[in-house]
Amino acid sequence: SDKKYKLVLTSEAGDRESVLGGALRDWASRIEESSDGRIRVNVFYQGELGGQQELFDQLVKGNVHMMITWPQTSYDQRIGANYIPYLVMGWEDAIESFGREGWVRDVLEPIYQDIGLKYFGPFPEGFGGIATKGRYATSYEEAQGLKVRSQPIFPLPQTLQAMGFQAVPIDWAEVYTSIQTGVVDGDSSNVIYWDYEYFRDQLDYFVQSSHNFSSYSLLMNSGTWEEMDDEDRGIIDSAAIAVIDQQFENAKAEDDKWIAAAQEAGMEYIVPTPEQKAAWVERVRAEVWPQAEEALGKEIMDVVRANASVPE
Amino acid sequence: MGALIAIIAVVVLMMIGVPVVFSFATMTLILSIAYDVDISSLMTTGFWSVNSVILVALPLFVMTGYLMQSGGIARRLVEFVEALVGRSRIGMGTSMVVTCGIFGAISGTASAAVASVGSIMIDPMEKHGYARGYTSALLGISSLLGLLIPPSITMILYAVVTRQSVAACFLATVGPGILLMIFLSLLNRLHVSRKLGGDTEKAPWGQRLSESASAGWRAIPALLLPVIILGGIYGGFATPTEAAAISVALAIPIGLFVYREQTLRGIGEAVINAATTTGVIMIILVFSFVASRILTLERVPQDLTDLLLGTFSNPLLILLVVNIFLILMGMIMDDVSVIAIISPLMVPVMAEIGVDPIHFAAIIGTSIVIGANSPPMAPILFMACRVGRVGMSEVISPAFYFMAFAAFPVMLITTYYSPLALFLPRLLGFIQ
Amino acid sequence: MHILGKIDALLVRVIHPVLIVIGLAVALMLVIGILTRMFGAPVFGLEEIMLLAIMWFYMLGAALASRERSHLSADFVRVISKNPKVWRVAALISTAISLVIAVLFSTWAWALFSFGLERGQSTPVFGIPWWISQSSLFVASVLFIVYLVRDLIHEIRGDDWQSGDPAAEVE
Ligand code: NA
Ligand code: NA
Numbered sequence: 001s002d003k004k005y006k007l008v009l010t011s012e013a014g015d016r017e018s019v020l021g022g023a024l025r026d027w028a029s030r031i032e033e034s035s036d037g038r039i040r041v042n043v044f045y046q047g048e049l050g051g052q053q054e055l056f057d058q059l060v061k062g063n064v065h066m067m068i069t070w071p072q073t074s075y076d077q078r079i080g081a082n083y084i085p086y087l088v089m090g091w092e093d094a095i096e097s098f099g100r101e102g103w104v105r106d107v108l109e110p111i112y113q114d115i116g117l118k119y120f121g122p123f124p125e126g127f128g129g130i131a132t133k134g135r136y137a138t139s140y141e142e143a144q145g146l147k148v149r150s151q152p153i154f155p156l157p158q159t160l161q162a163m164g165f166q167a168v169p170i171d172w173a174e175v176y177t178s179i180q181t182g183v184v185d186g187d188s189s190n191v192i193y194w195d196y197e198y199f200r201d202q203l204d205y206f207v208q209s210s211h212n213f214s215s216y217s218l219l220m221n222s223g224t225w226e227e228m229d230d231e232d233r234g235i236i237d238s239a240a241i242a243v244i245d246q247q248f249e250n251a252k253a254e255d256d257k258w259i260a261a262a263q264e265a266g267m268e269y270i271v272p273t274p275e276q277k278a279a280w281v282e283r284v285r286a287e288v289w290p291q292a293e294e295a296l297g298k299e300i301m302d303v304v305r306a307n308a309s310v311p312e
Numbered sequence: 313m314g315a316l317i318a319i320i321a322v323v324v325l326m327m328i329g330v331p332v333v334f335s336f337a338t339m340t341l342i343l344s345i346a347y348d349v350d351i352s353s354l355m356t357t358g359f360w361s362v363n364s365v366i367l368v369a370l371p372l373f374v375m376t377g378y379l380m381q382s383g384g385i386a387r388r389l390v391e392f393v394e395a396l397v398g399r400s401r402i403g404m405g406t407s408m409v410v411t412c413g414i415f416g417a418i419s420g421t422a423s424a425a426v427a428s429v430g431s432i433m434i435d436p437m438e439k440h441g442y443a444r445g446y447t448s449a450l451l452g453i454s455s456l457l458g459l460l461i462p463p464s465i466t467m468i469l470y471a472v473v474t475r476q477s478v479a480a481c482f483l484a485t486v487g488p489g490i491l492l493m494i495f496l497s498l499l500n501r502l503h504v505s506r507k508l509g510g511d512t513e514k515a516p517w518g519q520r521l522s523e524s525a526s527a528g529w530r531a532i533p534a535l536l537l538p539v540i541i542l543g544g545i546y547g548g549f550a551t552p553t554e555a556a557a558i559s560v561a562l563a564i565p566i567g568l569f570v571y572r573e574q575t576l577r578g579i580g581e582a583v584i585n586a587a588t589t590t591g592v593i594m595i596i597l598v599f600s601f602v603a604s605r606i607l608t609l610e611r612v613p614q615d616l617t618d619l620l621l622g623t624f625s626n627p628l629l630i631l632l633v634v635n636i637f638l639i640l641m642g643m644i645m646d647d648v649s650v651i652a653i654i655s656p657l658m659v660p661v662m663a664e665i666g667v668d669p670i671h672f673a674a675i676i677g678t679s680i681v682i683g684a685n686s687p688p689m690a691p692i693l694f695m696a697c698r699v700g701r702v703g704m705s706e707v708i709s710p711a712f713y714f715m716a717f718a719a720f721p722v723m724l725i726t727t728y729y730s731p732l733a734l735f736l737p738r739l740l741g742f743i744q
Numbered sequence: 745m746h747i748l749g750k751i752d753a754l755l756v757r758v759i760h761p762v763l764i765v766i767g768l769a770v771a772l773m774l775v776i777g778i779l780t781r782m783f784g785a786p787v788f789g790l791e792e793i794m795l796l797a798i799m800w801f802y803m804l805g806a807a808l809a810s811r812e813r814s815h816l817s818a819d820f821v822r823v824i825s826k827n828p829k830v831w832r833v834a835a836l837i838s839t840a841i842s843l844v845i846a847v848l849f850s851t852w853a854w855a856l857f858s859f860g861l862e863r864g865q866s867t868p869v870f871g872i873p874w875w876i877s878q879s880s881l882f883v884a885s886v887l888f889i890v891y892l893v894r895d896l897i898h899e900i901r902g903d904d905w906q907s908g909d910p911a912a913e914v915e
Binding site for chain 1: 546
Binding site: 333338 | 775804835
């Protein structure tokens, strides 16, 4: 093919220096290389083209062509399957479930297709935790009275409430100030990288609750995708797969690196005991999974129940 | 090229008198044609950008300003400050400046101060020998303290557009705001002694003290408002948006039950006025967000940065160019447009020459003090003329006096002496 | 014009109370948000309701500003020229341009609204469809057109009125 393209690739999170920012560049440069510069990809980092909701809209409408994004539930509640708490229990389980042959992909791909998006695969980041200031919690009882910022994505706030925290919705741009002034005691559901990188002078503890496995999605607008011929699709797809494979290889090492960095910076890193974690898992699955069934449908939850592992 | 045509079109349309919102919509249209993007699908940008919890602070702070006016809160503040300065000739001018500053600590806009402080003080100042044109000009520029002293809707807009912390931006303009108060008070003193034949006698100390005490007592609820608003934000009780809601929730009962000047009708009118004032801003924002999104997609800010860095080697020179550019843009544009269109273009340049975005907030804030009072687009000066019932020709020269010798020096000091802006944000730990 | 005047009066009678209710309710919701957070039982989803409502507050406010001719504009022509003929020509041109743009805006706003209606995007907590607030832009654009037509008629007739003129009513 000799058709020329100028594509826009972005993400709602990830500045120039972050791993995600690097992945955006990687995807773009692989595409430009294998197309000999015929397909040009302009990369925009966090915040340059607007917030989460807007970007997802622009992706669906085709003004933004490609994204590596936390899946948005605004078009289809079922995307919330990506955020079901305690879906996977450890790294191996996560990599298997979210991987190219994994069952999570089978759930998500058709939903994306309905929204009008081509799904290439996941960009796993690691297990989320609760980062706090002053005190920390490893149980429902200890969590009483701790206010943590939560993304307003179903069922993340519900999960934190079930774990005993107070979930407070705050815009990412205001999280730092809110922690600093005490509107909230900390942040939740992010991998340690974000809490270290953005709030390390504010936060004292990171509890590896691992209630969510943070995984972005590599997506493209279906219209743009269908416009392309097989050769160009192949270029985009194999570039995406290379990015994904590399991240699966690196994600755990990357996460470990930031855990060490955070500890070095004076943040205390706490792993709940198996008993503590089991107690949280039990509460959350009992409270949130029925809600998830209502929102996402029995069909999806049957798949989840069939595949979700039992805590070790 | 498309960007240049679009900006020229905006300027021409505004000159003819096309309202800002339609001028901006035209600019957006031109950009969408020049860069071949589908404008109707970009409306989503306008919608989501305006659909922001942080921006909700805007109507609420505007509402507070109107509630202060109809609830007698503004009058208590004026009376207190007048008693403090002893009702002498110089004192009247000083008290206009200081009242605007205190007023600014409650209200987020300049227009509320123009309307309430102006209608209360211009006549008494005339009795003390001040010309109405002079007073209106002083009012026009002092009222801009409302956006330098937090809370400030201008700084909220800047924070939203450039994705900075509202609380940090609020702190950046406090230093420049206080400096502007000092400059204005000194200029007024100079004017009175040179042109009005000197000061009149101050009220004797005993009388001043007792009057201040009783006026201060009556003003306590009004003076508590800024303490609660800012204490709420920096003490960790509330986000800026919530603090704005608290200010509304307190201004209403203070007016109704403490000062007993507020009426249900007054409250209703305050809300409706807040709706039109913010509606005008938001609809402009819808289009300016779309326009600046197209510019970003086409990498115009980067090109501009490269151009500036390529042309001028010295960062101080670039800052000077930016200063002049901001003043020129401020003349032809209103504050909302400057913030919405110019700041995203300029922040990358600033980052490149090592200017903190919080410092730039203060630079742009002080430039707006000049812009809002420089014709042709001078909404605050026009409003001061209306409130003072004087013609433009009578205010132009005193307005120029204040801008040349107060607002402009404050802008330069803010630009080249960064601690003025950054000291407070640093002290409270918002930046390293 | 008589019937237009009646419609206008009715509109104002509807819009004013709607604005007052939304404005006060938003402040109240935020205060409730603070209090419930302080007492340990934060309510989720208050802010999405607040955002849905505030968009109508903005857009109806902008429409009212059109009615009162209080949209921000520069009084440059009146500063550089003392000739009322020049004023009139400038006013006619600017209103005509505004009207054309307002009509285009209504098509863009309609596209936003109909997309939302078709695709049914909804809020995260209560699942309320976003078109409820997206439609406010279209309503505002229609009201812009109505009041700009009114202005154009006045200007063609040669009435002299400036922005913010209280006489800016439909007779
Ligand atoms: Na203020
Ligand atoms: Na100006």
